[in-house]
Amino acid sequence: MGMRTDVTDDIGEELKRPAPHRGRRNWFWRVISESTQAKVGLGVLLFFIAIALLAPWIMPYDPRTSVGEPYEPPSWEHPLGLDDGGVDMVSLLIQGGRVSLVVGFAATLVAVLIGGGIGIIAGYFGGWSDSLLMRITDYFLVIPDLPLAIVVAAVWGPSLSHLIFVIALLLWTTTARIVRAQVKSVRERVYVRRAGSLGASDLRIVFRHVLPQIGPLLAANVVLTVAVAIFDETALTFLGLGDPTAITWGSIITFAFLRTAISAGAWWAVIPAGLCVAFVIMGCFWLGQAIEDALNPRLKVSYLSTRSFRVLKPSAPEDG
Amino acid sequence: MSLLEVRDLHVWFDRPGGERLHAVQGVSLDLDAGDRMGLVGESGCGKTTIVLSLLGLLPPSATVAGDVRFEGESILVDDEETLQLHRWTGISMVFQGAMNALNPVKTVETQIVEPMEFHGTAEGADARRRAGELLELVGIPTDAGARYPHEFSGGMRQRAALAMALACDPKVLLADEPTTALDVMVQAQILELLVALAKELGLALVLVTHDLPVVAQVCDRAAVMYAGEIVETGPMDLLFHAPRHPYTRLLFAATPGLHGQDEVVSIPGTPPRLDREIVGCPFHPRCDRAFDRCRVERPELRWLSEHRRAACHLNDEPAVAGRGGA
Amino acid sequence: MSRVQADPRTPPTANDSDGAPLLEVTDLFATYPVRRGIVGALKRERRRVVRAVDGVTFSLDRGEMLALVGESGCGKTTTAKAVLRLIDPVSGTIRLSGRDITTTPQRQLRPLRKTMQMIYQDPYESLDPRFRVSQVVEEPLAIHGEHRGRGARHGQVVDALTRAELTPPELFADRYPHELSGGQRQRVAIAASLVLGPELLVADEPVSMLDVSVRAGILTLLDRLRRENDMGVLMITHDLSTAAHFADRIAVMYLGRIVEEGPARKVIEDPQHPYTKALLSVVPRRDPRERLAPQILRGETPNPIDVPAGCRFHPRCPVVRDECRATDPELRPVPGAPDHRAACVLIGT
Secondary structure, eight states: OOHHHHHTOOOOOHHHOOOOTTTTTTHHHHHHHHHHHHHHHHHHHHHHHHHHHHHHHHSSSTSSSSSSTTTTOSSSSSSOOOOOSSOBHHHHHHHHHHHHHHHHHHHHHHHHHHHHHHHHHHHHHHHHHHHHHHHHHHHHHSOHHHHHHHHHHHHOOOHHHHHHHHHHHHHHHHHHHHHHHHHHHHHHHHHHHHHHHHTOOOHHHHIIIIHHHHHHHHHHHHHHHHHHHHHHHHHHTTTTOSSSTTTTTTHHHHHHHTTTTTTTTOOOGGGGHHHHHHHHHHHHHHHHHHHHHHGGGGGOOOTOOOOEEEEEEOOOOOOO | OOOOOEEEEEEEEEOOTTEEEEEEEEEEEEOOOOOOOEOOTTSSSSSSHHHHHTHHHHHHTTEEEEEEEEEEEEHHHHHHHHHHBBOOOOOOEEEETTOOSTTTTHHHHHHHHHHHHHHOOHHHHHHHHHHHHHHHTTTGGGGGGGGGGGGSSSSHHHHHHHHTTTTOOHHHSESTOOOOOOOOSHHHHHHHHHHHHHHTTOEEEEEEEEEHHHHHHSSSSEEEEEEEEEEEEHHHHHHHHHHSSHHHHHHHTSOSSSSSOOOOHHHHHHOOOSSOOOOOTTTTTOOTTOOHHHHHHHOOOOEETTTTEEGGGGGTTHHHHSSSOO | OOOOOOSOOOOOOOTTTTOOOOOEEEEEEEEEEOOOOHHHHTTTHHHEEEEEEEEEEEEEETTTTEEEEEETTTTHHHHHHTTTSSSSSSSEEEEHHHHOOOOOHHEEEEEEHTEHHHEOOOOTSSSSSTTTHHHHHHHHHTTOOSSHHHHHHHHHHHHHHHHTTSSSSSHHTTTGGGGGGGHEEEEEEHHHHHHHHHHHEEEESSTTOOHHHHHHHHHHHHHHHHHHHHHEEEEEEHHHHHHHHHHHHEEEEETEEEEEEEHHHHHHHSSOOOOOOOHHHHHOOOOTTSOOOOOOHHHHHOOOTSOOOSSGGGOOOOOOOOOOOOOOOEEEEEEEEEEEEEETTTTTT
């Protein structure tokens, strides 16, 4: 009996099957396929993204040209009516969606890059760099959002890029804290320390071992940050801090408000835009929450469940 | 009538993917007062599931069948009231890793008093006095009761967990891997304590562990488990010197002895999956004495003599078995 | 089924040409600081340290397996980490093949890491769950830039898997760790440490988290590999029986010091230090007929923050004498067995 038999016999039924196509790689697809909530959320997001991408081809009218009377009610040619300037609402919404989504995603990208970078450095290296970066983070957390936005707008002038910048400035801290916490814990995992003892450089460890492990959580965070970014865009534009010439969902609501759409009874000038924002935010939340829940399997087990284990009653004794 | 009787216990677990895991496959055993019985097996053999069933602590994903009787009364029920009647007051348990499961924000004394008050066996000053007695019994200085778990060492915490388990004067004590995470010296202390307590209090002790030498030193008899079923039972002495199941023999052979020059073996292969029906003897793919019958027919756990049971075809075929055993 | 004949150990193979042992540790000290916190600092409390390794000296030859044995807190794991320079020692010398690596900066150590590898205790945590087995074994090659080109590396991976007895290697190469059993994962870890051809292997409790039935296979593998490749193996374990069966020499540690050291059989059969004797007496035996005469020491091992003065074992020693409270004994050879040493005033009396 050779030395090898104890291991070849290890190969049970399972290992005789071909290696699974992707194994752990596609956690994203796993989450999507297993969660209805994720499917709906992603669906909603993809819907709006598709509309934004296909805008040049599907916009019925030019969003800056008047095609009728101010606040004309919805009709067959204009399903959502016209705004105060006689512009078709559907076209406005499509155009607004493009810009709002771009602002939301761009701000999120900047926020995640800054926050992620700071979080990784603080979490991985610890020590004084951690303390320093975390104090900076705390400082930004403490700054009141609105005054900051107002100051930036006042000093640099209102524009979309400034808006993106301000939103990013408000959002990066959350990402930084989450990433730092995760990196700190992953860093202590045995396989990460083992990579270090093999002689791997810090860069390699971060990119090959740490980032993939925090990837899913980062993804959840990104998605949820987009929701907040879009909301912030709406709010800040409403307060007049955005580019007055740009068409965004926020500006649509703002102008409708300023131009007394509500007292004119023109709900179509206000509500659809608000609903668009609400749907995108909900889509983001659903998707983000589904990813987060999938990452935390312990949430599924309820030890305080009122249900009990089942007891099988013995089957009726046979006669004789 | 034995103190604790288990008859044909089956436990299934529903997995998230929809499969059913047959974790315990028809286990029967008896326990009398003063018995010190070991339940031995490697990971996944079902020993912890069995003791959890005895206390009705299985999760909602579990389904059980069979009968468990404590002092004649059936306790394999899903009715909390019936379970509570005997939990802790009749049968109690030191859980695996109990020393890490103590409540960090309550003093040790409070945690010993808690079960007494909950089960109504003592109250107030009476309960506290009794807690003090228990602490002394397990070798913790009485004034240490006012301390918090994090102030204790691992061994002391395990003693505290033991005191908690004894709070309501149980008749049966289930100890699940009580010394696994402890140093060998502390382990010796705890095991000595367990044996002394069992003798002094007349407890029936069930020691669940994968560590054969521990069972050999503490218990007078043991049940060896594999793939959810008991494959052999008997007095410790005979299990080592005259095993009647190849797994028992190989398990002992895989444990290095301190002084002996015996060969140390490993058992090739892995245990069978419990979510599939097992054909033939569950151990046959790894067995060094398997023959044709083992592949097709599942052996029953049969009585070989008054105190011995084994589930192996070799016991039926003395010609094949040679020395009449495994 | 793997079997090991526990015959008298063949002597370790010769050292390298200039006679220096593979690993030489002299007077090693390593500590961990105990955080005082703000309140402590304000109260000007003395800074306390955990004296994890408190003066350790030993050597390891090529092809030899030395077991560092002891209970938790004795400093065996810290010693191993210090030897691999995963933590920095406070003082002392570590020589690898004659070269002093005690204070070498981490950057310069990197190429040396090819020659010293570690096997970790937890096979369920030591492999990156996102890496396939082939990637795990290939990583050391990629880190050190060995064998460029996919084909060459793949060949090394297959070779390492085969040597770790994971055959056929192709079947294992594409798997993820979670598809393998604990024993198989540990073999993957072994393969990954073999692939660079190390001279020194540190195994930290390599089988303590595995089922009993697979332990011998892994230990036998390690044993065979160190003989075939002339590797020195430093095995950390709390299990005296394992050490007795597989190691050439055993060093027993207590509170940061080696208190007894010598050929495995001698330490087990003829222990000299009272701690070793007590420890051996309480190891449970497989045979129920073997009645122990256990010498159960009272209390527990003191905290390495407060090491007792004099002989560190004296508060618990069953044969303590007055001089033990004052003298901190050195390791001295047992009469008649120069390779067997113990740190006790009773030696030689």
